[in-house]
Amino acid sequence: MTNAREVERQLPSQEARDLLALTSDIASRELAPRAAAAEERREFPRDLFGLLGQAGLLGLPYPEEYGGGGQPYEVYLQVVEELSRAWLTVGLGTSVHCLSCHGLATFGSDEQRERWLPDLVGGDLLGAYCLSEPHSGSDAAALRTRAERTADGYRLSGTKAWVTHGGVADFYLVLARTGEDGPKGISAFLVDGGTPGLSGASPERKMGLRSSVTSQVVLDGVEVPVERRLGAEGDGFRVAMAALDAGRLGIAAGAVGVAQAALDVAVEYAGQRTAFGRPIGEFQGVSFLIADAAAGIEAARQLYLAAARRKDGGLPYGRQAAMAKLVATDTCMRVTTDMVQVLGGAGYVEDYPVERYMREAKVLQIVEGTNQIQRMVIARSLIQR
């Protein structure tokens, strides 16, 4: 194992530089050495989330007064990038966990936040986010899971789909219908993983990102007290979409990490592998692939950082987040495909990680809003003005 080359970053503070150094240290010593074998065996690395939690990396963007790191998105996302560069399952898992805390942190009452947020962001627990259903992915507002009023709360029934950490999470942000059809009849709930009636189905058998558990989550008459509803009845879609805006930046950062990892491998290979008596990196056909990859990665990185700085500055950033997710994940797909090409036959076999990166890239064009949905978000925000 060699230490990954350091990415040249502009960070706002000494503590952020130390945080990134800590992240790289954990990524290269604990994540990278295990990634390939665990992905092959579909092993979910719950212990590594424990390690990240102890190090304080699972609550970075949330306020210090609730046990978070109080870090701007600009910094938190670069941590996600660096983790994803070593192992996407862990980087993406970190992003999904933070997405799951977003509803409580942003829409919870002071009382709700004081009571539960320290546990959520404190590092011991892992979260999941339940919006999609078997029949509704992109058309999220068509969800059918029902939350019926009971004497002291709600009873949730339905099936959620494509849930990262489904069945292994400690808490779930669940969107369910409390009223009319469409977005205005949806409410958001924070549900404990151990609540009777909540269960995860068998994990999906995915093309990549195999160590990350993705499954349906079945809600069979799950009783949720009224104080675990986030926001008012009917606010749920807003809670879900706000979380997704932030979550998309996490996906963009993860995509940059995977693309960077593929480039790292290709650069080293192109310097060592010889053909016609010269390192293949000296041939323009190879070097231009590498140059284009590096330029694309840096552009994608700066795009997600620009969106993050808008968010940190309190400006609207939904369109920019959609752009960053679109550009970063499309770049990741192109770069990983090209880096397989740089390695040639060696790139197509499992002895090198680039074929795995290529399989992982694909899912990033699909999750947290397909790239078609991102284009829709961008275009609507422009045309409906």
Next chain:
Amino acid sequence: METMNIVVLIKQVPDTWSERKLTDTDHTLDRDAADAVIDEINERAVEEALLLKEAHGGKVTVVSMGPDRATDAIRKALSMGADEAVHISDAALHGSDTIQTAKVLASAIRTIEGVDLVVAGNEATDGRAGAIPAMLAELLGLPQLTHARRVEVEGTEVRVERETEDGITHLAAELPAVVSVGEKINEPRYPSFKGIMAAKKKPVTTLGLGDLGIDPSEVGLAAAFTSVVESAPKPPRGAGERVEDQGDGGVRIVEYLAAQKLV
């Protein structure tokens, strides 16, 4: 003993993963040529000190001699959980040898009151002299328990399992004492982000030679007892030895490894 006052020595060294070289002019370490990190063995020394503190209560003070950028290594130790630091930084120290370094470190440690235990790594990855802990103990007039793979403190006694090529020795001494630790002592913890934030507020005392009452002419390259007259880069790796397997390949591999003392 109620609580322990522990000093840990740390050194910033060039990352062993990067290319390390000496400067052409005076054959001292080219510190700008490589990434600088806290020496791995020092992370273990810090860990051991923190474990002792957690078991017995007390305080851990980091002592480091090095240029300005050694503050990065000091901050790492503080973010792991050390309480405060003393940084000896003076341009006149450039090129100091082990004896001079030990004298400076001893003077710095004397500025800290009531030290019970000094913990060091047994050898740094750059100079590899492995002499500082012993010299320091001599200068401070303290017992030295070096190459520890296990350290225990009970009452006012420190007990150490010392491991070298010659085998394992059990040592014990009255505190205060100097202990140096080897690779097998422990697995150092990662700092936490809270530790990183807390480190910013921990006191770091910077001392120059004047503060320690040391005359600059006694230290540094010009006054060093040792000098490097010549240095050359390691020759590139050879093609290696090729062995044709004529039915005895396995035996010959084992013979080779045995000759290298690897098995």
